[in-house]
Amino acid sequence: MKKSTLMRVAKVLGRSRALLACSMILAASSVLLSLYVPILFGDAIDRITEEGIDFGIIFGFLLRAGVIAAITALLQWAMGIINNRITFETVRTVRKQAFDNIERLPLKYIDRHAHGDLLSRVISDADQFADGLLMGFSQFFTGVMTIFTTLGFMLWINPKVAAVAALLTPLSIFVARFVAKNTHSLFKTQSEIRGSQTALIDETVGGAKVVAAYGYRERSRERFRKINRELEITTRKAIFISSLVNPTTRFVNALVYAAVCLVGAMTVISGGMTVGMLSAILSYATQYAKPFNEISGVIAELQNALVCAKRLFELIDEPAEPSDENLPELSGISGNVEAENVRFSYTEDKPLIRNFNLKVSPGQRVAIVGPTGCGKTTLINLLMRFYDVDSGRISVEGENIAEIKRSSLRRGYGMVLQDTWLRTGTVRDNITFGKPDATDDEVLAAAKATHAHSFIKRLPNGYDTVIGEDGGNLSAGQKQLLCITRVMLSAPPMLILDEATSSIDTKTELRVQRAFEKLMKGKTSFIVAHRLSTIMTADVILVMRDGNIIEQGTHDELMSKNGFYAELYNSQFAH
Secondary structure: OHHHHHHHHHHHHHHHHHHHHHHHHHHHHHHHHHHHHHHHHHHHHHOEEOOEEOHHHHHHHHHHHHHHHHHHHHHHHHHHHHHHHHHHHHHHHHHHHHHHHHHHOOHHHHHHOOHHHHHHHHHHHHHHHHHHHHHHHHHHHHHHHHHHHHHHHHHHHOHHHHHHHHHHHHHHHHHHHHHHHHHHHHHHHHHHHHHHHHHHHHHHHHOHHHHHHOOOHHHHHHHHHHHHHHHHHHHHHHHHHHHOHHHHHHHHHHHHHHHHHHHHHHHHHOOOOOHHHHHHHHHHHHHHHHHHHHHHHHHHHHHHHHHHHHHHHHHHHOOOOOOOOOOOOOOOOOOOEEEEEEEEOOEOOEOOEEEEEEEEOOOOEEEEEOOOOOOHHHHHHHHOOOOOOOEEEEEEOOEEHHHOOHHHHHHOEEEEOOOOOOOOEEHHHHHHHHOOOOOHHHHHHHHHHOOOHHHHOOOOOHHHOEEOOOOOOOOHHHHHHHHHHHHHHHOOOEEEEEOOOOOOOHHHHHHHHHHHHHHHOOOEEEEEOOOHHHHOOOOEEEEEEOOEEEEEEOHHHHHHHOOHHHHHHHHHHOO
């Protein structure tokens, strides 16, 4: 799995081939120049003889070393800019792919996964991936080049001394391998726990009022403490093991330096090389060992980055909702809806809707009632094709909705749910969401029809008042009125009202019901209601229980049967 993730990262990086080539050229150039400086210092030392010191020549060496150091710094600065660009272009690409796929994912995936975990993947994991990638570019490539180039210089100066350094190198590689193997699983667990923590925070903040109202604060804190403790333990283990690298590799590096010193000194005494060459090779021994410290430190970050990249790629690879680009558009919608032998379940072991049949004529008002969990909202999800049926078919105007474009189907419906949905923007933006080209007069007429105009004009900037996703200081009833106004403005041929007036006071509800009477005139309407008083005038009432329609008829017909509907009705109105 780790290899496949590396291949994916390499594939994404392949889009920046030119910048990668520039980075590697700059890295190689800066390494070569920085390694040329010890040779200059060695030559300068060799010019110090018993006969005297030639300060002019030595100054020339120092001047050349200073110029080379300045050029090296400039190359490293340019390399840093290029590495930053490569890193953040790569992360931007991956993050965009992840977000684009979220937009294409079926709703069942969104429903089954914690929103906080999705946020963690796209935001936190992408940032961790960027940090690891940047460190990899900045230190890993340069470190590897330094190791091989330094070893080459040492072989050129004295193969015997270079062999001593090379023979002790596997110790550092063994330490790095040991750490990489043990930290990968820990960082993977850390990333998963971080996703759970983000999900809990998102859930708690989003439901802050519910948490406070039901005294859930202490239990919420306890859940957070438990997850935080797990994250602390996992992170501590990961950091502890990864922190073993530096002191261990430093010890190995000290052994390498001591061995090079010993062998080099003996070689100088025997006349195998000069003191200046020994100075250069000792400098190379230090530079040769240093990247092992850096690379081993980078490995932990790279492990974390790869784990985060894997989580991002998992999201990107999640199968998207099947494309419907080549399917025909649904046009001329009048409101003919039919369900034939529909079966559906969220999980295979728990069947919900079984052998469901329904035929609705244009302009009919269909009320759907029943106890909680009987499948009312599920039926709405199937009508809108947020979920696909397991078997059977649902058709609109005789067309199987599985064989037409989803967008054309959904444009035929107007939805008002019990849970209001608003987006960050002005009040006007929220009302015109379904009809962006609406004129101000049309917006005003829709708002007056739903009795929302009276409170909108009292807002600081009227229709131009900016509100957030939570509706800001608007009451639950006011937010619901905005959602109703949105549907009133778009005036679709079919309506779905799921407890659409549940948050509105009785007086306003009567007014809105009258507005709905006008809106629903001649339109097929599906009304999900718990308050049976709101659906007594429906053309047909479907009584659902355990995913099946057990009774069907008008209010009077169902009451005369004295069945389950009558039982529900009497439970609400019996004194």
